[in-house]
Every structure is written in structure tokens, then in C-alpha cells.
Amino acid sequence: MRIFDTTLRDGEQAPGIDLTVEQKVMIAKKLADLGVDVIEAGFPASSEGEFISTKRIFEEVGDQVEVIGLSRSNKNDIDKTISTGISSIHLFIATSELHMKYKLKMTKEEVLDKIYESVKYAKDHGMVVEFSPEDATRTEEDFLFTAIRTAIEAGAERINIPDTVGIMHPFKYYDMIKKIVNFVGERIIVSVHCHNDFGLATANSLAGVYAGARQVHVTVNGIGERAGNASLEEVVMGIKKLLNYETNVKTWKLYEVSRFVAEMTGVPVPYFKAIVGDNAFGHESGIHVHGVIENPFTYEPISPEEVGNFRRLALGKHSGIHGLRKLLEEQGIYLSDDKLKIVLAEIKKLAESGNKVTVEDAKNIALKLMNS
Ligand code: KIV
Ligand code: ZN
Secondary structure, three states, X not given: OEEEEXXXXXXXXXXXXXXXXXXXXXXXXXXXXXXXXXXXXXXXXXXXXXXXXXXXXXXXXXXXXXXXXXXXXXXXXXXXXXXXXXXXXXXXEEOOHHHXXXXXXXXXXXXXXXXXXXXXXXXXXXXXXXXXXXXXXXXXXXXXXXXXXHHHHOOOOEEEEEEOOOOOOHHHHHHHHHHHHHHHOOOOEEEEEEXXXXXXXXXXXXXXXXXXXXXXXXXXXXXXXXXXXXXXXXXXXXXXXXXXXXXXXXXXXXXXXXXXXXXXXXOOOOOOOOOOOOOXXXXXXXXXXXXXXXXXXHOOXXXXXXXXXXXXXXXXXXXXXXXXXXXXXXXXXXXXXHHHHHHHHHHHHHXXXXXXXXXXXXXXXXXXXXXX
């Protein structure tokens, strides 16, 4: 399964995220090292900074990973993209009625001509072409298939199906991708690209993969337009653990890369974020902590080491004796069960009066008891 990372293109399109060329190059190096198959470095025709960063990323990591640039379906954009030195191009044009009428102000025939001419032009210049019918999931089915056929006839090797405004649900996207996979045949790679407007980007991406897509677009931490894109961490782990397919991603580096991107973009990782959130492997309740101490698999479907995250055992009003014993023993403090019960009661009292109880607090309570 190919992982196409668009953190540096769709991710960076989010309001408030503006990376410098140097920052983009640093992130690209991390992504190459993580093992993604494709890095969408930017949109070269959109600004001088995007042009330079795409060029620099290609120079720095182009020997390790495929570097691709986004381009509108016109010659000027394509020429600009080619002049960065890269040899893969992601061409797009909208195909839904809504976008063609209000945004492009073009007829269907004009859009089909643009698709054919631009894909052919890029192919004639030796590019690998991935084509996206933008707003595919709101495109009239017959026209979508005509657009896809046109792109393939002009030479496109990969067809990406963007759920541009995130209006799919997994059952519907599965059916759609299945039909497209059957339509294009083995020779063409079908790719999925999901936005998270209904919180379904990961679920939809997995449905697409399950339906036969062989490539998936993702961003680190799910950053992107509006509610974001499908998150790399969730999709990669879902593919690995739920679908049992392989990717080239070194999953134990996921946490580190996630934090790096959070630092560079200034967008923090949510506490409850799957895989890379601070609470993704957090446990407080006595029952859960006890289970995890005996066998982590009782309450952890993935081990934190597998994704480079950490198990965090917390103390609070839900704590139990097993967790407390473990935390204190890690601090070199060994207490009898009776004494542990006294410490636990103190901890619960503290927590119930609205305090956050730390391991340091538990240690102090235990030491006071030992010295009394
Ligand atoms: O969401 C989208 O439609 C896109 C396209 C440019 C592929 O990002
Ligand atoms: Zn997008």
C-alpha cells in the first residue's frame, strides 16, 4: 500500500500554517526517513516560495522518495512544475456541476478537453501523472467516469478520487472506489484522498483501501483545510492492524514525526488524538491499570512502542492499588498493602477536591507515611 503524504501541500493549505522553505525541507527529510512512498512537496505555480521549496525538497530527498507537485490543468502551471526538476505531477481540475458552474465557469466539454490536453502535455514532457477530478464525490457518476477515462487515455498512470468536502461515509466511498477500481483495471493505481468534515476521513480512507485503492493520501496529524485530511498516523496503523496490509512506514517513528510537525506548524496534537495523542496510551482507572500491568493487551490494542508513543499511568479518584504500587515501585518505594491503602485514600481525597495528582504527590504522601 502506497502512502502519499500531502502534509506539505494540502496540510499547509490550512489557515494559519505557513512554513518557511527551510521548515518544509526539514519536514520532508523526516517524512522520507519515516518511509512514506510519495511526498507532495507543494504547489509550485502558486508562489515563489512553493516553487523554491518543491525544488529544494526534490534536491534533498528526491533520491529516497518520489517527490510530486500539485498543478492546475494548464500549460503554465505544468511548465512551472516541470522546471522545479521533479518528474511526477499531480494534475487536478474540478468535475462537479457546482465547481464547473460557479468556480471554473466551464462546460463539461471544456473540462474534458483540459483534462486530455494537460495530461497529454505532461506525459509528452516525460512526467509521471496522477490525475484528480476535484470534488469527485459530488460529481455526476457518468461524467466522473468519462473524466477518468479521458485522463487515462491521455496517459495518466494514477487516478486519485478526492472527497474534497468530506461528505462520504465508508459504505458509500467503498462502493464508489470499488466501481472505479473495476473500471480502470489493474494497470492504473487508484488513490484515495479524504477530508474530515464529518470526522470520517480515516474511516473513509480505510474503506477505499479495502475496496481496492492502492494508494492513500494523508497528512501528519491530519492537518489540512477546514477539519483537515486523513491523518497519516491513523491511516497507517489502521491499514497495518485492522486491514493487515503492509506499508513501508516505520511505525515506531510516528510519534516523533507527529511532534516535529506540531512544533514546526505551531498546531498542537490533541490530547485524545488516536496513536499520537498524550492520552492515547493513558490509564487511570484501577481496573484498566491493573489489566495493563498484568498484560498491556487487555486495554491497549496497539503497543505504545510500536508507534513511538508512551504509556502514561495516571493517579486520580479512579486509581487502584495495583497501579499505585507499580508507580511507587518505579520510584523505589515499596509499601505493604495496608500502607498502600492509606496512600490511595489520600490520593482520592486530593483528586476529589479538584487537584491533579502527580506521581510526585503520591511519593510525598508515601514518604511522609513511612517516616511517621
Ligand atoms: O481535496 C481536494 O480535492 C484536493 C485536490 C487538489 C486533490 O486536495
Ligand atoms: Zn484535499
